[in-house]
Amino acid sequence: MTRDTADGDAEGVNELDETDETDRERNDESDPTASPGVPEAGRDEQPSIFVPDDGETEGDAVTDATAATTTTATATTAATDGGVESATGGSDSTDLDPDAYDPVDVFPGGDLDLREGADSCYKCTSCDTSCPVAEVDEEFPGPKFQGPEQWRLKRKDDHDIDESITSCSNCMRCDDACPSSVPLSQMHNEARGQFVEEQMEKLSREYIRNRILSNYRFFASIASKVPRLANAATKIPGAMKLGEKVLGIAGDREFPDFATQTFREWWKARGGAQVENPDKRVAYFHGCYSNYNTPEVGKAMVRVYEHFGYEVMVPPQKCSGTPMFANGMLKDARRHAETNVENLVEAIGEGADVIASCTSCSLSLRQEYPELFDIHGIEDVSEHTYEALEYLRINEDLEGELAGTKLADEQAFAYHAPCHARNQGLSRQAVETFRDVDGVTMEDVGDSCSGISGTYGWKEEKYEKSMEIGAEMFEHMEDAEGDVGMTECPTCAMQMEHGTGYEVEHPLQLLEDAVGA
């Protein structure tokens, strides 16, 4: 990343150094117990990329430490230019340096200057070809429009964001498809955030429904206080129909069961970590679903990592933001991100890498966080985050460990790679990891999207499209030998179960069985 100030802009460098000083002082004063390894303010110290436009910018969205220096930093750097190196000292500068002149600098940037990304698009339409929504919904103009084209249109002041942005499911396959590395999902996130913020009626049923869906964690945390009651309530005949009528939540879906003991309750009851190892530490980002709905995934993660000698930490955490990005609720996402970054940075300071078992959580921490927010330490969190199986494959001799192992009961699995796993290069890891385990047959059911995309398939008006997108996966699952599904993503798992009736497992659960953890 080159989001720091332009090379050779000595004044700007000094300004940033001062930021460091300010921040260090603040740390010293307010938190004398801060671990020595906690990353200091660094290149990510810039005004927030996402700044709500309704007057609460400075004090609210920007952390106190940066607020003081925001103004000066903005004056000397190309403000939050999303990676564009400025030869002119930024868009406010009137002096053009002919030696370092680049046409990019002539145009003023916004809060998030994505011009370079828009200019990199050569309209090959690979993104459109990869879009699962455009394949079933001719009303959806596709990622090329939502990204670079809409971004260019928006340069005019009076131009509204097209409502079709709400039909993008944020599967982010377009990122993976683009040969020019146009930051499509970042463009979509920005446009969607702006649409929701400025154009969406805040009292509309759709807004309220989307707010509820994206704040799943809030409702799950209440429901899991009384899991049996909550589970029973969603099964009352007509309850889901009522949800559809009142809120527009797809009535044909079965609401996931809440666990009677959450992962965190289990963790506390077992007395936390059973292995202590200052040399091999991981901080587990379990996400909402493993905590409230499928704690067996979280337990498998802990047991497998302890089997390999890791000390597991479970820092306080909130939602990764994935459902909020998909619904344009950037303010909510930012609030949660602040908590997550603060706690994960502390764990990183204690020598831990961050491990997520949900591929959307890991993608969010790795990619969307630094793309959308500037929070102290957010780049460090991004660089230290891994998916659970990925991390073991990099750091342990997993192949050696699994060679010659045998599963007690033979089982064939129909594996679906989540779209968000694809973007991290993980779409084949489960198939390859278990290839040599005796008794396991792992069949990849193809590269189609499951169609649920988190909250997308939960919306009444999107339900049919969601099932149409998923049809290919359902067919391939049924053609596959196995009758147990496997995937890393909890909402893909919901869709797989909904479409086929199969039980669906997480690779960590199989790994737990295979290594006998």
Place this chain on the structure above:
Amino acid sequence: MAIDSDVLVVGGGLAAITSAIAAAREGADVRLISHKSSTLRQASGLIDALGYVPATEPAKPLREGPPTAGRELDRDEWPDPEGPLADPFEAVDRLPDAHPYRILGADALREGLALFDDLVGDAYRGSHTDSNALLPTFGGSVKPTARYPAAAEAGIASDDRPALIVGFRSLTEYDARAFAGRLEAAGVPFDVAGAEVEFAEAFRADTKVTRLAKALDHDEEIDGVSAREALAKAVAPHLHDVVDEAGGVDRVERVGFPAFLGDQAGDEVRDELADRLGADVFEIPMGPPSLPGLRLEDRLYDALDAEGVRFETGNPVVGIETEADGRVETVAVDRKGRETPYGADAFVLATGGLVGKGLDSDREGVREPAFGLHVEQPADRYEWFVDDAFGDQPYARFGVRIGEDGRALDAAGEAAYENVFAAGGVIGGADVAREKSASGVSLATGIVAGREAATEATQ
């Protein structure tokens, strides 16, 4: 600790897949890593070998002095290229010395095509002969090509049966009547007419072709009629549109469509349409988004899986680590900000050319960014190009140079690293756009690089 394999192939296109499978068939444990989804989805799906031998010398010496680009000064003149070639193999000797075909020999091309034939089976045609086939392509030109999808077979230009070309008003980039006119102007030996029909009108104007393909795949109901039936009904009234010199033909025997006739169920869609129309049905390859390219991508990745090659897409290779003896030990893979080493005994670089981002350029120069290999180029930027856009553009031949064994060479013409091979568009020396040789160069260099890398790794 690194993620290890015998051979690591960097790239995801035709050359990368070819070299990965060639290496796997030599018994190596192979991993393929690609930054983005394969660029095969942008490809026409036609597999060309060598269609033309373009002139490398202008008709008269180039003008001395500053460039005249954009000004109507003394324009340079270039002879027309030789071709279309009937036999790509016999023309190899007339290519420049630095061309990959000259370096590796025509047999490499033959073997590359044979491997391709084996991987795609009956989905492709053309393996019965050494000669090029002439296929009509998007835009109305005719392209010499060595292999072509079965779906395009009935459209072959040497066939003298009259043809109807179907278009849709909503597919704005494709005008059937202009297309038919251009084919006629190109002197094809058959009578042809274009007709615009109402089918895609049921969809909104900018509907993606993937949407149309899906509707045909699933034979969805459109206004109460199934999609395939609706399409056949729309075309039927035009089966007598073709006019020959005598004033009319009874009925066309083949009908060409833009290439969107289904994705997964393409054969089924074509068969049903042919049945309903009583005529052969063929697809005309289009620009991106290209369903023939997508179908080929699917088929080749299935082949990778079947050959036991591990592959992953999503993260770029950003650098290398070398050992003391000058071999490359690991490459650094950027996994969302964190560099992870991938180790191998041999590496194949198949990242593509300037469009595929295997080569990077700015005003200062042209570079190969992953391994930092030498790219031969004139120091003066004004010597990178000639004024005539269709002339012998030096930049078109920029790229990594290879030796007879596919090893990447340094500036002195020696192997840059003992264990690094190169394949496909990243290699210089060929002007694949003018030669119509992109696929053949990928297959020929891919099979050599893959085999040699496997030998190097398993020694």
